Amino acid sequence: MESSINEFFRNVLGDRTPVADQLENIHGLAWAVVDPELLDLCRLRVAMLLGCRSELEILNSDLSSEKVASLSQWSSSSLFNECEMSCLRFTEEFIVDVSSIPDSSAFAVRDRLGDEGFVNFVNALLVVEQRIRLQIVWGKLSQEVSA
Amino acid sequence: MTRSQRVAAANFDSTFREALSLWQEEVVQLGLIDPVTTEVVRLRCAEHHDCYT
Numbered sequence: 001m002e003s004s005i006n007e008f009f010r011n012v013l014g015d016r017t018p019v020a021d022q023l024e025n026i027h028g029l030a031w032a033v034v035d036p037e038l039l040d041l042c043r044l045r046v047a048m049l050l051g052c053r054s055e056l057e058i059l060n061s062d063l064s065s066e067k068v069a070s071l072s073q074w075s076s077s078s079l080f081n082e083c084e085m086s087c088l089r090f091t092e093e094f095i096v097d098v099s100s101i102p103d104s105s106a107f108a109v110r111d112r113l114g115d116e117g118f119v120n121f122v123n124a125l126l127v128v129e130q131r132i133r134l135q136i137v138w139g140k141l142s143q144e145v146s147a
Numbered sequence: 148m149t150r151s152q153r154v155a156a157a158n159f160d161s162t163f164r165e166a167l168s169l170w171q172e173e174v175v176q177l178g179l180i181d182p183v184t185t186e187v188v189r190l191r192c193a194e195h196h197d198c199y200t
Contacts, residue, residue: 022173026166033160098197110154118154127167
């Protein structure tokens with residue numbers, strides 16, 4: 001399924017292969033520098049908030065189905081540890097208003113992942129978010145063109 | 148809104164950072180959008196992301 005998303009981007013980008021190559025490269029690196037289960041939780045939450053069905057249909061890690069089913073209630077669920085909750089809070093604030101994320105949310109993530117882990121997490125989240133937003137916008141444009 | 152510095156300046160994971168730079172370079176080199184529109188969008192994104200660099 002992940003390969004079909006890469007295929008989608010390659011189809012849209014056409015002969016602009018360097019752009020598609022770089023997008024695949026940063027996406028792969030994002031999953032290499034952040035714990036895949038943690039990033040997968042955040043990716044799914046972004047997809048839920050933005051309404052990206054294609055991303056909700058895939059899993060990029062060994063995340064349990066129980067956690068996935070409880071993800072929209074993460075703040076009151078006992079399934080999520082402190083690190084996951086901190087990252088999910090940060091993710092939601094990142095999606096809603098990236099320039100207004102409070103220190104408390106940022107420091108909660110940094111304190112759990114460390115300085116480098118925090119920087120990698122934010123960069124990886126940026127890649128995941130951009131990729132999802134591109135899928136949504138380009139998907140809609142493709143529908144309009146083919147209608 | 149006031150914010151504290153969140154991480155000390157350091158060269159974290161240069162591979163990932165360089166890859167992000169390469170991606171952005173490829174994107175801005177796309178020539179289908181006129182330069183003025185591209186710049187307006189870039190500035191709007193910088194403001195949205197609170198980026199002053």
